[in-house]
Amino acid sequence: MLTLTSPVETAFHRLPAGVKLGAVALGSVLALQVTSLAGVGLLLAGLAAAYLSQGVVFARAAGRQISGLWPVVAVILVWHGWTGAWAAGAVVSGRMIFAIGLATLATMTTRLEAMLMLAERALQPLARLGINPKAIALAMALVIRFTPVLLDKAAQLVQAWRARSPRRAGARIVLPVALAALDDAEQVAEALRARGGL
Incomplete structure (x- = not known):
């Protein structure tokens, strides 16, 4: 199967899949309400703390997965820089990184079978x-x-x-x-x- 699962067992593994996916949905909606660089910084700091709280190995594995976003982030920043709105580009990029990082946290700590069972029940x-x-x-x-x-x-x-x-x-x-x-x-x-x- 797709190697998105965590290389180490964490406290997040014990949470039900529905709770984690609900947290991803709620966190993503809340992130859209943040419009300042300071707010986005707090979101990203909280996400980093959640990863680091489960150990360096877990945080590094997550970092490798999220690092694939850099081309998209680069395009967003270059475009906003060209239009003279660096701050807005940084906020958009930060919100995107937060939402995908939150989804990655849920994916890394949830078995595929549990996600599919949840999807089947929801459908x-x-x-x-x-x-x-x-x-x-x-x-x-x-x-x-x-x-x-x-x-x-x-x-x-x-x-x-x-x-x-x-x-x-x-x-x-x-x-x-x-x-x-x-x-x-x-x-x-x-x-x-x-x-x-x-």
Whole structure:
């Protein structure tokens, strides 16, 4: 499965998935109300304290996951800097980092099965409309499972391209990655059918 879980057991693991996801939703809404740099700084300091309270190893693992945001943050800051609104860009970036950091905290400390069971329960009212909640939960699990697999295949294709050409691969690998995704989807569908499907 996707390696988003924490490398160490923390106190947050003992909280129910519903409580953590509710806290993520509430925290994200509250973060949107913060409009000052000082307020965003307090939010980020609180988030950092929550990570560090569970140990340096846990905080470093979270930092590695959140560090993937830097290109987006850079674009936001450059744009706001160009328009002369550095402070507004910093507030927007800080709120985004806080919301994603909060979601990462919940994801790292919640088993995928618990999240999917919660999603299935939350989607249960859709059964009255003829929609199968188990199918949606399974689709969510498959997306989470195959995202890193697809990224790994894309990285392998880029490496193969670099071994054969001095030019950058660019959009040339989009079609092979798409075909690999379709091939994986077909194999998973056949495996599900062979096991009785849903």
